[in-house]
Amino acid sequence: MNSSFLYHAWGLYTHKCTREEYKGNTIILHVEAKDREKECPKCGHRHLVKNGFRIRDFIGLPIGGKKVIIRMKVQRYQCKNKDCDYDRQEKIPFATGSCGYTHRFAKYVVDLLRGMTLKDAANLLGVSWDTIKEIHTHHLENHYAPPSLEGVESIGIDEFAVRKGHVYKTIVVDLKSGRIIYVGDGKGTDALEGFWKRIGWKGIDIKYVATDLSAAFISSVYENCPNAVHVFDHFHVVKLMNEKLDEIRRVQYNMEKDINKRKVLKGTRYLLLSNGEDIFDKEYKTRLDNALDMNKPLSQAYYLKEQLREIWTRINKEEAEKVMLDWIRQAQESKVQQLVKMAATIMAHRTGILAWYDCHISTGKVEGINNKIKVMKRTAYGFRDEHYFKLRLYALHDCRITRNVG
Numbered sequence: 001m002n003s004s005f006l007y008h009a010w011g012l013y014t015h016k017c018t019r020e021e022y023k024g025n026t027i028i029l030h031v032e033a034k035d036r037e038k039e040c041p042k043c044g045h046r047h048l049v050k051n052g053f054r055i056r057d058f059i060g061l062p063i064g065g066k067k068v069i070i071r072m073k074v075q076r077y078q079c080k081n082k083d084c085d086y087d088r089q090e091k092i093p094f095a096t097g098s099c100g101y102t103h104r105f106a107k108y109v110v111d112l113l114r115g116m117t118l119k120d121a122a123n124l125l126g127v128s129w130d131t132i133k134e135i136h137t138h139h140l141e142n143h144y145a146p147p148s149l150e151g152v153e154s155i156g157i158d159e160f161a162v163r164k165g166h167v168y169k170t171i172v173v174d175l176k177s178g179r180i181i182y183v184g185d186g187k188g189t190d191a192l193e194g195f196w197k198r199i200g201w202k203g204i205d206i207k208y209v210a211t212d213l214s215a216a217f218i219s220s221v222y223e224n225c226p227n228a229v230h231v232f233d234h235f236h237v238v239k240l241m242n243e244k245l246d247e248i249r250r251v252q253y254n255m256e257k258d259i260n261k262r263k264v265l266k267g268t269r270y271l272l273l274s275n276g277e278d279i280f281d282k283e284y285k286t287r288l289d290n291a292l293d294m295n296k297p298l299s300q301a302y303y304l305k306e307q308l309r310e311i312w313t314r315i316n317k318e319e320a321e322k323v324m325l326d327w328i329r330q331a332q333e334s335k336v337q338q339l340v341k342m343a344a345t346i347m348a349h350r351t352g353i354l355a356w357y358d359c360h361i362s363t364g365k366v367e368g369i370n371n372k373i374k375v376m377k378r379t380a381y382g383f384r385d386e387h388y389f390k391l392r393l394y395a396l397h398d399c400r401i402t403r404n405v406g
């Protein structure tokens, strides 16, 4: 084959093609170096002799819908200078180490994986799923691991279940860039140990931390960066309140004897948990109003849920604190057990809730990432490999289509 074709199609300019072979759906190009090595790379001596060869196969870029194998005669050279022990295979400029594919092929695979699953790419290219995954793993290792901590000031911490709620991972997200900068095994204090160590080594000064209200996060943050402002954000507080509201609805439903009233209560879950302002449908509004009219604890809980958001819409921290204390008082006076408990929780975390007014950070970004992970897990064949899974998480912010995984 013409050398310039070899160069333009596969980027091989130091090699020549000695023979082409066509086998089914595969084209095999037999290549060898155009020039023999003349000078010893180690001592510069000019007496270098050939010392056997071996044949190696590399997957090259496909052409005409066919798989291409570049079969290279890899020459071994020995230096004849008696003071030199040089005796090595010639360099292969188009592939890395012992990898069985060319750089160009690897780059092509990485490009395909931006819009394809590992399996799709493997099928299209006629190579094994493992090869595709290996290529992707190398790429991710080179570009995303370990994640840089430079300039990280505010972080969000959260956890998610890997498999049916038994195995957990804890992630730390840089709230500015949206990158996952740490993945810990399990949940709670232990899961974060490695992260605090890295922060310590690198001398990173974390200024703001956003988490949910879990006691483990609180003590871990307090212990490891006591000077940081710890914010319990809007999202998690409202989520907790929604859980209480739903619990009250369930209890009230079970206590209700009147079959018609039960019917009214039954269909209101979604309406109760939605933002009141978002319900435009008249029929829905009436249904919600009916349910609230006939059940006092439920309506108390509902209106308190709606009011809770006001804490984050005030002009300043002082105003917010007033709203919060008023909310707590109302919840306590309701005498509804779940609301009294919620009031106690908010009271206990008031500093962290109001700290939002000092920095306006939230784990909103982390929640977005968590949703992306959920989508990704659905086709998570490749995630049995822990290392690969972590790499995928580190690269998640650059991943446009998260379903393209397994």
Ligand SMILES: [Zn+2]
Residues within 6 Å of the ligand: 040, 041, 042, 043, 044, 045, 079, 080, 081, 084, 085, 086
């Ligand atoms: Zn030498």
